[in-house]
Amino acid sequence: xxxxxxxxxxxxxxxxxxxxxxxxxxxxxxxxxxxxxxxxxxxxxxxxxxxxxxxxxxxxxxxxxxxxxxxxxxxxxxxxxxxxxxxxxxxxxxxxxxxxxxxxxxxxxxxxxxxxxxxxxxxxxxxxxxxxxxxxxxxxxxxxxxxxxxxxxxxxxxxxxxxxxxxxxxxxxxxxxxxxxxxxxxxxxxxxxxxxxxxxxxxxxxxxxxxxxxxxxxxxxxxxxxxxxxxxxxxxxxxxxxxxxxxxxxxxxxxxxxxxxxxxxxxxxxxxxxxxxxxxxxxxxxxxxxxxxxxxxxxxxxxxxxxxxxxxxxxxxxxxxxxxxxxxxxxxxxxxxxxxxxxxxxxxxxxxxxxxxxxxxxxxxxxxxxxxxxxxxxxxxxxxxxxxxxxxxxxxxxxxxxxxxxxxxxxxxxxxxxxxxxxxxxxxxxxxxxxxxxxxxxxxxxxxxxxxxxxxxxxxxxxxxxxxxxxxxxxxxxxxxxxxxxxxxxxxxxxxxxxxxxxxxxxxxxxxxxxxxxxxxxxxxxxxxxxxxxxxxxxxxxxxxxxxxxxxxxxxxxxxxxxxxxxxxxxxxxxxxxxxxxxxxxxxxxxxxxxxx
Amino acid sequence: xxxxxxxxxxxxxxxxxxxxxxxxxxxxxxxxxxxxxxxxxxxxxxxxxxxxxxxxxxxxxxxxxxxxxxxxxxxxxxxxxxxxxxxxxxxxxxxxxxxxxxxxxxxxxxxxxxxxxxxxxxxxxxxxxxxxxxxxxxxxxxxxxxxxxxxxxxxxxxxxxxxxxxxxx
Numbered sequence: 001x002x003x004x005x006x007x008x009x010x011x012x013x014x015x016x017x018x019x020x021x022x023x024x025x026x027x028x029x030x031x032x033x034x035x036x037x038x039x040x041x042x043x044x045x046x047x048x049x050x051x052x053x054x055x056x057x058x059x060x061x062x063x064x065x066x067x068x069x070x071x072x073x074x075x076x077x078x079x080x081x082x083x084x085x086x087x088x089x090x091x092x093x094x095x096x097x098x099x100x101x102x103x104x105x106x107x108x109x110x111x112x113x114x115x116x117x118x119x120x121x122x123x124x125x126x127x128x129x130x131x132x133x134x135x136x137x138x139x140x141x142x143x144x145x146x147x148x149x150x151x152x153x154x155x156x157x158x159x160x161x162x163x164x165x166x167x168x169x170x171x172x173x174x175x176x177x178x179x180x181x182x183x184x185x186x187x188x189x190x191x192x193x194x195x196x197x198x199x200x201x202x203x204x205x206x207x208x209x210x211x212x213x214x215x216x217x218x219x220x221x222x223x224x225x226x227x228x229x230x231x232x233x234x235x236x237x238x239x240x241x242x243x244x245x246x247x248x249x250x251x252x253x254x255x256x257x258x259x260x261x262x263x264x265x266x267x268x269x270x271x272x273x274x275x276x277x278x279x280x281x282x283x284x285x286x287x288x289x290x291x292x293x294x295x296x297x298x299x300x301x302x303x304x305x306x307x308x309x310x311x312x313x314x315x316x317x318x319x320x321x322x323x324x325x326x327x328x329x330x331x332x333x334x335x336x337x338x339x340x341x342x343x344x345x346x347x348x349x350x351x352x353x354x355x356x357x358x359x360x361x362x363x364x365x366x367x368x369x370x371x372x373x374x375x376x377x378x379x380x381x382x383x384x385x386x387x388x389x390x391x392x393x394x395x396x397x398x399x400x401x402x403x404x405x406x407x408x409x410x411x412x413x414x415x416x417x418x419x420x421x422x423x424x425x426x427x428x429x430x431x432x433x434x435x436x437x438x439x440x441x442x443x444x445x446x447x448x449x450x451x452x453x454x455x456x457x458x459x460x461x462x463x464x465x466x467x468x469x470x471x472x473x474x475x476x477x478x479x480x481x482x483x484x485x486x487x488x489x490x491x492x493x494x495x496x497x498x499x500x501x502x503x504x505x506x507x508x509x510x511x512x513x514x515x516x517x518x519x520x521x522x523x524x525x526x527x528x529x530x531x532x533x534x535x536x537x538x539x540x541x542x543x544x545x546x547x548x549x550x551x552x553x554x555x556x557x558x559x560x561x562x563x564x565x566x567x568x569x570x571x572x573x574x575x576x577x578x579x580x581x582x583x584x585x586x587x588x589x590x591x592x593x594x595x596x597x
Numbered sequence: 598x599x600x601x602x603x604x605x606x607x608x609x610x611x612x613x614x615x616x617x618x619x620x621x622x623x624x625x626x627x628x629x630x631x632x633x634x635x636x637x638x639x640x641x642x643x644x645x646x647x648x649x650x651x652x653x654x655x656x657x658x659x660x661x662x663x664x665x666x667x668x669x670x671x672x673x674x675x676x677x678x679x680x681x682x683x684x685x686x687x688x689x690x691x692x693x694x695x696x697x698x699x700x701x702x703x704x705x706x707x708x709x710x711x712x713x714x715x716x717x718x719x720x721x722x723x724x725x726x727x728x729x730x731x732x733x734x735x736x737x738x739x740x741x742x743x744x745x746x747x748x749x750x751x752x753x754x755x756x757x758x759x760x761x762x763x764x765x766x
Contacts, residue, residue: 015725018738052727200683203724238630238667239723277630279665282721296625298664314623357685357726364727395684431684445687449721455664 004042006083007061011124013048013210014203014242016056020072021045024056027075035079044133047211049124050365051111054094059106059124066106067092097361097383111362114380116343118351119167119327120367123211128246131253134214140259142333143218143225147267150333152226156182159226159329161337163349168194168285168322169400169426170502171348171415177319181227181309184317189229191220192313192320194290195236195243198282199398200449202429204353205323207365209236209243212327213250217273219329221260224271227319232273235290238280247275282399282453285427286501287312287320289455300455301501322427324353344370348414358395358431359386368413375409378432389434393517397426399446399453400506402513403439422513424506438535439518440525444472446510454503461504464495468511476536480526485515534596541597542579542586546571548593555585555594603642610635611643615650622651625661629668638672674709674716676754678702681731683722690743691730695719697744698732701751714755 008028010021028043049057054068058078065088067078074092081087093102094109106112117123126133134140146155160175181189193216197205209216220232236244251273254260262270276294283289284299291313293299312318328350332340341349348370354377357363361383368377374394378384385391393403402423404411411417415425433442447469456462468491471484492508499505515522524530531539544555544564551569563579566572574585586594614631618624628647633639639662641655648655662668680686680695695706698717702710709716725731728740734754742750 014723014738015727015740018725018728018731018740052725055727198721200687200722201685201726202722203726206724239720277627278667279626279630280667281665293626296621296623296627296661298660355726357729358688363685363729398684429684431688433688437688442688445684452666 004040005062006037006041008041008043008078009046009049009059009061009124010043011047011049011055011057012045012128013052013055013207014240015048015052017242019056021056023072024058024070024075027072028058028079031076031079032083035084037079037083041079041083044127045129046126047123047128048120048207048365049106050115050120050207050367051109051362052365053361053363057124058092060088063088064105064107066094066104066109068094110383111364111366111381114372114376115367116351116369117367118331118340118343119208119215119324119353120211120365121331122215123207123365126212128211128213129249131214131250131257131259134212138334139214139330140218142330143221143259144265145333146222146225147265147269152182152228155222155226155333158337159332162332162340163337163344163347164325164328164332164340165348165415166322167324167328167352167427169397169424171425174321174325177309177321178223178226180307181229181317181319184310186317188231188314188316189227190313190316190318191223191227191229191232192287192290192294192308192318193220193232193234193326194285194287194320194322195234195240196278196285196290197237197240197323197427198285198453199427199429201357201431202355202398202427204355204365204428206237206240206243208323208327208353209240210246213243213247214254215327215330216247216323217250217254217260219326220273221264221271222329222333223319223321223326225269227317229319230270230272232271233276233294233313234273235276235278235284235294237278244275244277251275281455282449283455283501283503286503289501290320291318298455300457301503303500324428345412345414347416352413352425352428354428354430356382356430356432359389359434359437360384360432361386370414371412373410373412374404377413377430378409382432385432385434389436391432392435392437393433393439393442395423395431395433395442395510396429397424397506397509398429399449400424400502400509401426401429402509403433403442403517404513405517422516423509436533436535438476438531438533439514439521440472440476440531441535443511443514444469444476447472447507450503450507454507458499458501458504460495460498461500461507464491465504465507467491468495468508472511475522475525476531477538478525478529478536482523482526484526485519485522489515537583538581540581541576542574542581542583543595543597544572544574545593545595548591550591550593552590554588554590558584558588560584601640601642603646607636607643608646611646612650615647620651622653625651625653625658626665629658629662633668638669640670672709672713673718675714676734677716677718679718679720679733681721681723681725681729681733682719683726683729685722685726686730689729693744694730694732694742694747697747698751701747715751 058067058070164174165171281299284293286301289299289301308318351367353367395403454461549571556564563575644658648658732739732742
């Protein structure tokens with residue numbers, strides 16, 4: 001990035017690409033050519049900036065101007081005003097919702113102020129399809145350092161001392177995992193990168209692979225050096241075509257530069273990486289299931305031990321780490337374990353990437369030091385709840401996690417605190433819910449997911465979750481009874497205790513955590529047949545407001561079950577025992593005389 | 598399902614794909630990906646050829662095809678419509694969008710319209726949560742879809758894609 005004076009960075013993540021960031025790039029290039037700035041200004045399609053809510057984003061370097069919600073038609077003005085005359089385009093700047101001030105530098109935005117980017121260090125800065133740009137930001141320096149200055153044992157010690165724990169959910173110490181795999185004797189070992197990010201509403205790993213694929217490649221090679229493996233595999237979701245494409249390109253470049261293949265950097269170390277595609281099964285995020293899937297089998301988990309570190313892919317010792325875990329490794333090697341372990345809390349070191357989504361103003365990808373509170377994440381970075389509604393709950397850990405209430409807003413986020421609060425870190429999905437969300441329906445939504453994704457091997461998970469779902473269905477339809485809550489708890493605990501893998505063991509978490517934190521909502525459903533947030537349609541009551549009813553008989557004529565009675569020009573009535581809540585009367589009434597309660 | 602007879606060149610295509618992966622049983626999933634990409638779907642007859650080529654049982658191939666949601670044994674519509682049912686989209690109203698698609702197309706999830714133009718499916722998170730709720734038609738992503746836009750999206754594809762496809766919000 002040396003020759004050009006001006007760099008225009010455009011977000012090329014999935015979200016912004018869907019909003020025509022390719023067109024913006026084309027258009028900017030066109031106007032740059034027109035303005036004869038070809039020699040001075042460069043347009044770069046980068047990885048995700050994180051601020052997806054305001055995408056597509058264009059950032060101008062060196063002055064760091066941050067344009068939001070850019071359209072292809074804005075390109076002309078950006079080039080003519082900003083590049084030629086040095087006047088930033090005011091109307092495209094981010095406006096702080098509190099102060100109404102326009103902020104031109106992203107560093108001044110609340111969204112970025114409290115963030116600390118380690119795993120995402122290059123996302124939104126470099127062109128992910130250029131190995132030069134990665135190298136110019138210390139890329140492959142860590143690999144060089146390991147191969148030439150450190151022994152595998154010393155490298156493992158560095159990772160162990162850093163306190164890095166697996167970012168895929170479990171939080172197992174990464175260095176220890178490497179050590180166990182190193183100590184397993186075999187003629188062949190494997191390094192596997194788990195990029196099967198299946199949590200609905202989570203896009204951390206995808207963004208890293210799209211924005212900085214070389215960081216993962218470099219870390220996998222370091223891991224291979226440490227454990228004694230010369231083969232790596234990336235297991236990636238087929239639903240992520242852009243990430244697959246960028247990773248494939250990056251692998252090709254790394255091979256061309258001798259950073260993969262035989263005799264890397266002349267040290268005699270060999271390492272090669274292949275891609276394996278997932279095929280849409282959430283359970284394959286579990287490491288034994290993932291390994292079976294890579295072998296071309298159904299992705300069913302098997303009993304541990306033996307752990308993959310001892311007997312994994314094709315029966316050989318296999319080290320499985322997730323994308324974000326790997327992305328941290330080069331930084332740890334470059335800056336040292338001591339630097340890394342300064343960040344975070346006592347038992348959770350470093351930072352964590354979260355995909356912040358749901359009813360929040362600033363949907364996006366964020367990275368914060370461990371120990372940041374949920375309040376800081378939701379209100380400072382996330383900008384609070386959409387449409388000024390009231391915060392109800394935040395769900396962390398995906399379908400395996402739990403829903404936390406406002407009582408937990410000041411809890412520092414780390415592995416252990418979230419677990420103690422009845423949820424979990426998971427891979428980093430964070431979904432915010434407001435007063436309009438019914439927690440019983442949310443529990444049901446997650447169970448629908450588990451039902452579909454349960455591999456069917458263990459009866460508690462396959463049949464038990466089905467029964468849980470039926471009970472929840474019954475409650476949301478208004479046929480629930482108080483005993484059902486006890487039944488849910490009992491069955492949930494049995495499923496947790498008797499399922500083989502993490503999916504089954506954690507599948508009842510959304511049910512248990514919503515019962516623990518929102519019991520009053522369950523009680524309202526079963527005792528009063530009432531849904532406090534008005535989401536459960538079957539529990540709604542249609543009533544006619546006498547004063548507004550003109551007796552036009554339109555509702556009477558449209559009711560499919562004859563639940564409405566009344567004389568012409570007299571107020572009508574709905575017989576609740578007959579009403580099927582189809583809403584036909586509500587839609588037809590021209591006088592807004594029918595209310596929902 | 599009625600038995601279909603595969604054309605000779607279709608069988609050849611499948612065989613070629615299998616040789617590309619060295620007829621290795623361990624590459625089954627990659628083979629299935631490629632065959633489905635080429636033929637559009639994986640009916641029983643295609644699975645039989647793959648099983649023969651990879652020297653494995655049809656039961657095993659069938660087991661894998663039915664295990665993974667990405668593989669389908671029925672052809673998709675000309676314009677496959679997928680509604681994202683990830684949590685972010687769900688809390689921003691994906692369910693209402695889905696019911697509107699069902700109502701407009703008169704099909705259930707997993708079915709195709711009679712004319713073969715559209716098929717309706719749900720998927721779990723495309724990762725464009727900033728644009729929730731998200732609908733995909735083929736490769737094209739529509740963001741911030743409201744139930745009222747559904748009719749327009751369908752109409753644009755139904756009348757042929759000659760004009761500019763609907764702008765995502």
